[in-house]
Amino acid sequence: MTSQLFAALLRDHRRRARMTQHELAVKSGVSVRAISDMERGVSAVPQRRTLEALADALGLDPDRRSALAEAARPARDAPSGVCALPRDLPDFTGRRAELALLAEAGRPGSRTVVHGPPGVGKTALVVHAATRIAGRACFVDCRGSTPEPAAPDEVADRIARVGDRCDLLILDDVADPAGLPTAAGQAVVITSRRPLPGLGTAIRLLPFTVAESVRLLTAITGHPDSGHVRAVAGHCGHLPLALRAAANRLAVRPAWSMADLAGRLAESDRRLALLSVGDLSVWRRYASAYAGLSPDARRAVHLLAAPGMETLVELGFVAELAHLYARSITGGSVADGHQLPLA
Numbered sequence: 001m002t003s004q005l006f007a008a009l010l011r012d013h014r015r016r017a018r019m020t021q022h023e024l025a026v027k028s029g030v031s032v033r034a035i036s037d038m039e040r041g042v043s044a045v046p047q048r049r050t051l052e053a054l055a056d057a058l059g060l061d062p063d064r065r066s067a068l069a070e071a072a073r074p075a076r077d078a079p080s081g082v083c084a085l086p087r088d089l090p091d092f093t094g095r096r097a098e099l100a101l102l103a104e105a106g107r108p109g110s111r112t113v114v115h116g117p118p119g120v121g122k123t124a125l126v127v128h129a130a131t132r133i134a135g136r137a138c139f140v141d142c143r144g145s146t147p148e149p150a151a152p153d154e155v156a157d158r159i160a161r162v163g164d165r166c167d168l169l170i171l172d173d174v175a176d177p178a179g180l181p182t183a184a185g186q187a188v189v190i191t192s193r194r195p196l197p198g199l200g201t202a203i204r205l206l207p208f209t210v211a212e213s214v215r216l217l218t219a220i221t222g223h224p225d226s227g228h229v230r231a232v233a234g235h236c237g238h239l240p241l242a243l244r245a246a247a248n249r250l251a252v253r254p255a256w257s258m259a260d261l262a263g264r265l266a267e268s269d270r271r272l273a274l275l276s277v278g279d280l281s282v283w284r285r286y287a288s289a290y291a292g293l294s295p296d297a298r299r300a301v302h303l304l305a306a307p308g309m310e311t312l313v314e315l316g317f318v319a320e321l322a323h324l325y326a327r328s329i330t331g332g333s334v335a336d337g338h339q340l341p342l343a
Contacts, residue, residue: 006071007041013058013068014039022252028057029277031248046072049284083138083162085130085170091219092128094212095121099129101203106133106168106187111200113190118145118285119241120205122191126170130189135167144175145193145288152179207238216240220247221258228258235265236275245280252277 014024014035021039025032030053038046046054051072055065098114102125105112114122130137140158142150159169159181168187171180177196188200195202208216213233214225223229236242250261265271275282 004041006068007039009068009071010035010054011039013060013064017058019058022254024054024057025252028053029252030054030057031251031277033251049281083140083158083166085137085139086123086127088128088131089124091216092124093216093219094208095125095128095205098125098203098205099132101201102126102129102189103133105129105189105201106135108167108185108187111188111190112203113192113196113199113201114203114205115192115195116205117239118193118288119239119282120207121240122205123172124240125205126172126189126191130168130170133168133187136165137168137170138162138166139170139172141172142174144173146173147291149175152181156181208233208240208243210238213238213243216243217247220244221250223250223258226258228262231262232258232265235262235271239282241280241285242275242282245275245277245282248277248280249274 014021017024019027021032021035024030025035028035030050034046034050035054051069055068060068102112102114104110114126116122127139130139138159140150140155142155144150155171159166166186168189171188171190174180174190174192174196175194177190177192177199180190190196190199195204210230210233213236214229217223217229217233218225232246233243236246246261246265250256250258253260261274264274272283276284
């Protein structure tokens with residue numbers, strides 16, 4: 001949860017700027033709901049890029065910007081928040097089969113790996129599953145897809161601070177399984193962008209079905225199912241991150257209809273810009289994925305970015321395809337049961 005000091009500061013800065021929550025949402029790209037939750041102190045601690053977007057929109061000078069960030073930090077670092085589970089999404093949608101598999105992941109000593117491309121909803125899935133499993137769940141962000149991944153000692157220290165009070169340990173965003181601590185007796189769920197063979201039961205997460213995409217869009221926007229909703233879902237590649245970004249884009253543009261959004265997303269050269277709203281950004285997520293690829297995989301991206309592959313390139317699925325393809329050109333095999341993320 002955000003601290004009450006942070007909530008009060010954000011509310012005060014917004015009022016001093018003579019902005020409504022909606023106006024701040026439009027200017028910052030952060031959703032109205034997220035701003036409302038932060039000002040009431042009921043949301044998870046905002047990510048750094050969200051803080052920066054809000055500070056930029058509010059026009060804060062360096063001192064006020066620093067004070068706002070400092071107000072958020074105590075909530076992030078408080079002992080009671082060590083390995084705290086992120087907030088579950090109130091509009092979590094779909095994934096029935098995966099949730100059924102993860103129900104078994106709560107058994108003591110079990111190890112499960114949820115893997116899939118960026119933005120497919122791995123973290124949201126395991127957090128939602130954890131709320132349905134008896135016992136205390138603990139969450140560690142390993143930051144494997146960031147320029148500064150957590151060192152094994154840091155991960156081990158955070159787990160040690162929790163001790164034996166944790167029944168389910170979630171290790172989120174793991175890139176390199178080497179050095180991961182052994183959690184004796186605990187159930188462990190790992191999320192990763194890539195398969196991690198040999199670590200436990202594997203659950204490959206794919207983009208939503210059409211029906212799941214429609215349910216999520218209608219739940220967030222309140223718009224009924226229609227051809228325009230399905231068009232938006234298609235332009236988003238049924239990727240949960242892209243769907244949420246599109247829905248939030250509509251939320252901060254109340255004058256737009258679903259048809260307007262579908263029409264704008266149909267313009268491929270504008271699509272990635274429209275699918276970046278505050279801390280929801282398809283472009284940033286896949287840019288980080290590309291930065292982490294090997295030279296061979298980066299070469300594969302360019303080879304795959306050919307006529308007929310435009311949709312894949314725009315939405316970034318090409319990064320995951322490139323990973324599988326690069327394995328084949330460097331001696332690995334893609335014929336090992338892994339499905340491409342567009343099935």
